[in-house]
Amino acid sequence: MKKVGIPIIGVTTDTSIMKIIPNVEEETSYYIKRKYVDALVKSGGLPILIPPMSSAKRSEKYLDVIDGLLITGGWFDIDPKTYGEKPLPVLGKLQPERTRMEMRLIKKAVEQKIPILGICGGIQAINVTFGGSLFQDLKTQVNNALNHEQSPKPPSKTSHDVYLTAGSLIRKIAGKTRLKINSTHHQAIKETGDGVSVCAVAADNVVEAIELPGIDSFILGVQWHPEQLFETDVASRRLFKKFVKECVRGMDS
Numbered sequence: 001m002k003k004v005g006i007p008i009i010g011v012t013t014d015t016s017i018m019k020i021i022p023n024v025e026e027e028t029s030y031y032i033k034r035k036y037v038d039a040l041v042k043s044g045g046l047p048i049l050i051p052p053m054s055s056a057k058r059s060e061k062y063l064d065v066i067d068g069l070l071i072t073g074g075w076f077d078i079d080p081k082t083y084g085e086k087p088l089p090v091l092g093k094l095q096p097e098r099t100r101m102e103m104r105l106i107k108k109a110v111e112q113k114i115p116i117l118g119i120c121g122g123i124q125a126i127n128v129t130f131g132g133s134l135f136q137d138l139k140t141q142v143n144n145a146l147n148h149e150q151s152p153k154p155p156s157k158t159s160h161d162v163y164l165t166a167g168s169l170i171r172k173i174a175g176k177t178r179l180k181i182n183s184t185h186h187q188a189i190k191e192t193g194d195g196v197s198v199c200a201v202a203a204d205n206v207v208e209a210i211e212l213p214g215i216d217s218f219i220l221g222v223q224w225h226p227e228q229l230f231e232t233d234v235a236s237r238r239l240f241k242k243f244v245k246e247c248v249r250g251m252d253s
Contacts, residue, residue, distance in 0.1 A: 007067035007247035009045040011036055012102055012122075014074040015052055015095060035227040036072055036119075042230070043240040045247060050105070052098035059101050060108055068247035069109045071102055073120025073225065077187055083133040090137040092186070103129045115218035115246040117239075120185055123210055123221030130193025130212070137186050138206065146204045148183045155182045155228040162208040162224070168199035169220055170209045173242045174235040181208070181224035188223060218246035 011032060018029040030051040040047045048066060053059050063069075077092040078099050102122075106129045109116050118126045124134055138145045150159035158180040164171035171177065179200075189207040192198060200209035200222070208223045220243070226236035 006044060006046050007244060007251055008065060009040055009047050009068040009070055009244070009247060010050045010062050010066040010105075011040070011047045011070045012050050012072050012098070012105070013052070014072070014076075015098060016075075032072065033227070035230065036070065039227040039230040039236075039240045040070065040244065043237070043244040045244045050101075052095065052101050054097055054100075056101075056104055059104060063105065063108050063112055063114060066114065067251050068115045068117070068243065069105060070243075071106065071116065071118040071122030071125050071221075073122060073185075074098070076121070077136070078121070078124055078128055078134060080134070080136060083128050083131075085133065085136070088136045088140070090140055090186075099125065110212075110215060110217065110219065113217040113250065115243060115250060116220070117218075117243045118221035119227065120223060120225055123207075123223050124187060124189065126219065126221045127189050127193045127196055127210060130196050132189060132193030132196055133191045134187050135190045135206075138188055139186065141190075142188075142204065142206065144204060145206065146183075146202055148185050148188070148202075148206065150183050155184050155225050156232075157182065158229070158233075159183050160202060162200045162202055164209070165199045168197075168209075169211045169213075169218075170199050170222070170239075173238050175238070176235060179235055182228055183224060185223060217250075218243065 013030045013032045037047045076095040102125045135141045195214045210221045212219045229236040
């Protein structure tokens with residue numbers, strides 16, 4: 001039984017082959033960028049890291065202890081087979097174990113009315129979970145697409161605007177009609193899933209945020225990285241604080 005007085009938020013992690021100690025062989029490691037954790041802690045949450053695992057029963061046990069779920073981004077693409085397409089040559093590396101786990105957790109979290117925030121790859125995972133599809137590569141599939149991979153500009157800097165839909169959750173949180181955001185992705189939402197509503201787009205009409213207004217719980221996905229802008233951008237801080245507030249509300253219900 002939980003005895004923690006602040007919301008516990010599950011954060012999905014990435015997998016990589018790393019050499020941690022010199023002269024020691026490489027090994028598979030789980031990791032998460034610290035700014036995700038810092039943003040949650042500074043917003044009043046207590047993060048708990050969720051590593052990719054193949055066992056559905058074990059991974060779903062996290063839902064018994066968490067009050068919110070953050071689906072993070074990572075250096076991988078979602079397998080096009082999950083939305084009924086064949087891979088294109090430009091497709092990046094896959095992490096099928098992580099993708100399967102995140103989709104299971106999203107489905108179960110919705111059933112249990114656990115708040116969900118998806119960031120970058122997280123918005124894509126939410127959309128695919130609900131039956132949507134993705135552009136496998138914006139440069140080759142979207143005419144006149146903006147540069148959605150802002151490298152070498154660091155993700156702590158912004159690169160282009162997004163336009164927020166009137167009446168949407170993200171617009172209410174941000175308190176603005178337009179945001180300047182960072183952009184570090186080559187995939188994005190193509191067809192929206194069942195019940196998925198687009199609530200922000202870039203100038204090239206690439207989807208930048210989604211929500212599910214028909215679901216009786218907080219579920220929001222953004223294509224940019226607000227955790228990277230947390231210290232300098234008011235709207236990014238408001239987004240994390242709103243998410244954590246919803247997690248607190250779920251504790252009290």
